[in-house]
Amino acid sequence: MATLFEKIIARQIPATIVYEDDETLAFRDIHPAAPVHILVVPKKPIENITAASAEDINLLGKCLLVCRTVAEMEGLTDYRVVTNNGAGVGQSVFHLHFHVLGGRSFMWPPG
């Protein structure tokens, strides 16, 4: 069954899309945890980092560069990029995604 993010990629569910290319999509998180909170996803349905394979190496790098692109588009110089890998650390949508968070200060380490 298609995940929520596959449905957003397929335009079956609306989202505020801020960037798209042939391999990735970026859209605003519906429950923003910061003034800027964008999700960057590969269009290829990979569950998470654990499920990625060696053939995904370029796609994973591409996702990180798209994180930089959307941060720049939002006027951010300082920002956090996070991926939750597994339900035990908070992954709720099992389609790989990178949270790009900015516009406020953050604690380290995260709680």
Ligand code: 5GP
């Ligand atoms: P995770 O918990 O898997 O790391 O992150 C999933 C993210 O997806 C959460 O931050 C959550 O707010 C966001 N989210 C859940 N449902 C929707 C939705 O329908 N649209 C959008 N744009 N974001 C969603």
